[in-house]
Amino acid sequence: TQTQLIQTEKMSSLGQLVAGIAHEINNPVNFIYGNLAYAQDYTQQLLQLLQLYQSRYPQRDREISDLETAIDVDFVAQDLPKIISSMQIGADRICSIVLSLRNFSRLDEAEYKPVDLHEGVDNTLLILQHRLKSTVDFPGVQILKDYGDLPSIKCYAGQLNQVFMNVISNAIDALQLKADKETFFQPSICISTRVSADNSFVLIRIADNGPGMTEEIKQRIFDPFFTTKPVGKGTGLGLAISYQIIVEKHGGIIECISEVDQGTEFWIELPLNPQCKVNNLSFNSSLLNSKR
Numbered sequence: 001t002q003t004q005l006i007q008t009e010k011m012s013s014l015g016q017l018v019a020g021i022a023h024e025i026n027n028p029v030n031f032i033y034g035n036l037a038y039a040q041d042y043t044q045q046l047l048q049l050l051q052l053y054q055s056r057y058p059q060r061d062r063e064i065s066d067l068e069t070a071i072d073v074d075f076v077a078q079d080l081p082k083i084i085s086s087m088q089i090g091a092d093r094i095c096s097i098v099l100s101l102r103n104f105s106r107l108d109e110a111e112y113k114p115v116d117l118h119e120g121v122d123n124t125l126l127i128l129q130h131r132l133k134s135t136v137d138f139p140g141v142q143i144l145k146d147y148g149d150l151p152s153i154k155c156y157a158g159q160l161n162q163v164f165m166n167v168i169s170n171a172i173d174a175l176q177l178k179a180d181k182e183t184f185f186q187p188s189i190c191i192s193t194r195v196s197a198d199n200s201f202v203l204i205r206i207a208d209n210g211p212g213m214t215e216e217i218k219q220r221i222f223d224p225f226f227t228t229k230p231v232g233k234g235t236g237l238g239l240a241i242s243y244q245i246i247v248e249k250h251g252g253i254i255e256c257i258s259e260v261d262q263g264t265e266f267w268i269e270l271p272l273n274p275q276c277k278v279n280n281l282s283f284n285s286s287l288l289n290s291k292r
């Protein structure tokens with residue numbers, strides 16, 4: 001159908017874009033990284049030379065001591081190494097973001113294999129970290145993780161990452177809305193994972209304490225192109241794509257529990273043994289039992 005076509009296209013173009021960006025960033029970052037190490041070493045050596053020189057030749061001529069004043073030994077000794085190492089930390093950061101982008105873009109249509117779901121969630125949080133931090137008009141999002149002991153899950157890792165991305169960025173959008181209205185609001189997102197008691201599926205719960213949604217809105221969130229966001233901000237495809245990935249590609253279930261002013265929870269169930277037929281009833285009852 002047309003929706004499926006849009007979905008497939010969106011997914012592969014996002015994956016390609018991300019992989020392309022990761023690759024392009026990687027080269028200059030490695031270049032910076034390598035040169036920073038040199039800069040650090042040379043600063044140390046020059047400093048040693050300078051100090052040795054000063055102690056050996058206390059009676060230096062004017063021209064040289066003028067130069068030394070310009071150089072500012074204290075700066076070279078204390079501040080410069082700090083500046084260089086903070087640049088190195090920055091480069092480290094970019095490296096790890098590039099790595100997570102690469103992991104994220106593993107669209108791996110052909111690669112249906114066991115992966116660590118927590119790694120996928122953590123990568124997603126890393127990519128979204130700029131939106132989680134506090135700013136002048138946003139208090140920042142508190143992330144609470146309650147990870148269970150999960151086995152590796154057979155899945156399309158890139159696609160699942162896209163679901164985490166969709167659901168978590170929706171939560172951030174919602175939290176931002178509430179933060180705009182309420183002064184003393186501490187936004188939080190809680191991510192918990194569990195294996196079902198009968199070992200047949202894993203459960204991932206992503207909950208926010210945002211504005212929640214009305215019953216009317218909740219009924220439509222999985223519809224393609226349904227959005228409550230301003231034009232240009234929302235496409236209304238995020239949850240429709242997530243639904244296809246979880247339900248159609250993985251034989252799982254995605255459900256939403258939401259209450260106005262209280263918050264929203266997304267429950268994702270993935271079968272541990274995809275050969276087994278997913279049992280909706282047992283999922284629903286366990287979902288309600290384990291709720292809160």
Ligand code: ADP
Nearest residue numbers: 170171174221227228234235236237238239264
């Ligand atoms: P989009 O994010 O582009 O609007 P989605 O399919 O991702 O499209 O989401 C559809 C709608 O579902 C959103 O516009 C929003 O109204 C609602 N929604 C999704 N997640 C949340 C949430 N965590 N809290 C409140 N509303 C949400």
Ligand code: MG
Nearest residue numbers: 166170238239
């Ligand atoms: Mg969305």
